[in-house]
Amino acid sequence: DAKTTQPPSMDCAEGRAANLPCNHSTISGNEYVYWYRQIHSQGPQYIIHGLKNNETNEMASLIITEDRKSSTLILPHATLRDTAVYYCIVRPSQGGSEKLVFGKGTKLTVNP
Amino acid sequence: ETGVTQSPTHLIKTRGQQVTLRCSSQSGHNTVSWYQQALGQGPQFIFQYYREEENGRGNFPPRFSGLQFPNYSSELNVNALELDDSALYLCASSLGGPFSYNEQFFGPGTRLTVL
Numbered sequence: 001d002a003k004t005t006q007p008p009s010m011d012c013a014e015g016r017a018a019n020l021p022c023n024h025s026t027i028s029g030n031e032y033v034y035w036y037r038q039i040h041s042q043g044p045q046y047i048i049h050g051l052k053n054n055e056t057n058e059m060a061s062l063i064i065t066e067d068r069k070s071s072t073l074i075l076p077h078a079t080l081r082d083t084a085v086y087y088c089i090v091r092p093s094q095g096g097s098e099k100l101v102f103g104k105g106t107k108l109t110v111n112p
Numbered sequence: 113e114t115g116v117t118q119s120p121t122h123l124i125k126t127r128g129q130q131v132t133l134r135c136s137s138q139s140g141h142n143t144v145s146w147y148q149q150a151l152g153q154g155p156q157f158i159f160q161y162y163r164e165e166e167n168g169r170g171n172f173p174p175r176f177s178g179l180q181f182p183n184y185s186s187e188l189n190v191n192a193l194e195l196d197d198s199a200l201y202l203c204a205s206s207l208g209g210p211f212s213y214n215e216q217f218f219g220p221g222t223r224l225t226v227l
Contacts, residue, residue, distance in 0.1 A: 034215075043116070043202050043218030044155065087154060098206060099145060099168055100216060102154030 003027065003090040006106045012082075014112050018075040022088030025069040032091045033064060034100070035073045037084040044087065044102075047073065078110045116205050116219035124225045125193050133188040133222045135203030143167075144186040145216060146178060147202040155202055161186055190224075198226045 005023040012018040024033060034049040048055055048062045050071070055062045061074040075082055087105040117136045125131050137144050143162045147155035157170035161180035175191040184205070190197055200223050204216035 041220075043204070043220050045218070046215040049215070085154075098143060098208070098214075098216065099157040099160060099170065100147075100155070100204075101157065102147075104152075104154050 003101065004088045004103055006086075006088055006103060008104065009107045009109070011109050011111060012075075012078045014080060014110055015077055018078040018082065018108060018110070020073040020075075020086050020088075020106050020108060021070065022073070023070045024088070024090050027068050027090050029068075033062065033068075033071050034089040034091055035060070035062065036087045036089065036100070036102075037082075038087070038105070039081075039084040047086075049091070078108075080110050080112065082108065083110045084108060116203060116217050118201075118203050118219040118222050120222060121220070122223045122225075124227060126227050127193055127195060129193050129226075130189065130191045131193060131224060133190075133201050133203075133224070135186045135188070135205075135219060137184045137186065137203075137205035138217050141205035141207050141217070142184050143206045143208055144180055144184065145204045145206070146186070146188045147204065148172070148197075149200040149202060149221070150196075151199070158188070193226045195226050198224060200224075 035047040036044040038044045050062045064071045085105040085107050119134045145160040146158040149155040158172050159169040160167050164180045177189045179187045200221040202221045204218045206214045206216045208214045
């Protein structure tokens with residue numbers, strides 16, 4: 001089972017920041033938080049990941065709370081092409097497999 | 113650098129038949145994972161191959177099997193197809209192996225319909 005909880009859907013106006021929350025209250029000390037997104041009819045796309053510090057790349061920013069029990073993915077200037085399902089994933093730290101455990105994600109709709 | 117490719121794009125089979133899905137990894141990647149995504153759900157991990165050996169398996173029956181070849185391309189085979197096997201099958205490649213956590217790059221998927 002997924003170790004994360006996300007709202008099923010969110011809306012955002014084009015050009016505004018989209019803030020997608022994720023709860024991972026049972027995260028272990030050496031587990032990373034990963035974000036992927038899946039645009040309709042495509043495979044998931046990696047966005048960003050982090051351990052405890054905030055991270056930023058050309059796609060998004062990831063803010064992780066100090067207690068690491070929740071995080072927020074920020075798309076600073078959402079466009080219509082950002083409409084997708086966003087998955088927050090806690091990466092298993094044991095077992096030696098790189099498997100990703102997906103939940104149902106958040107369906108983000110960016111409106112014009 | 114070519115990305116992950118999968119074939120075929122769409123496939124229709126009948127219950128009881130067998131199917132083989134194919135995946136070509138991104139150049140230089142030695143690990144491939146397969147996922148099943150039912151409509152409205154997130155992808156579910158089927159299994160992973162690293163250097164031609166199975167390296168982890170999800171909660172799928174033995175009729176789901178796989179192969180990885182020396183060039184790191186991969187196949188997913190499903191025997192005795194059931195209606196519930198209708199789904200999008202995703203292949204993901206990465207560089208590394210056990211205990212590495214490089215990001216996975218996904219292909220576009222194969223849409224399998226079982227009638």
